[in-house]
Amino acid sequence: MKKKLALACTDCGSRNYTKDVSDKVRTERLEIKKYCRYCKKHTLHRETK
Ligand SMILES: [Zn+2]
Numbered sequence: 001m002k003k004k005l006a007l008a009c010t011d012c013g014s015r016n017y018t019k020d021v022s023d024k025v026r027t028e029r030l031e032i033k034k035y036c037r038y039c040k041k042h043t044l045h046r047e048t049k
Pocket residue numbers: 009010011012013014036037038039043
């Protein structure tokens with residue numbers, strides 16, 4: 001079973017990415033550094049529901 005998570009920029013709140021995660025490998029809150037095209041820089045992205 002796979003689940004789609006949205007990753008939102010912690011600076012502006014835009015949901016820029018989605019990630020497939022399996023329910024079994026349920027980690028803690030994901031925090032990934034990714035490029036935000038709205039901030040025009042790399043920011044920390046956090047999972048949302
Ligand atoms: Zn941003």
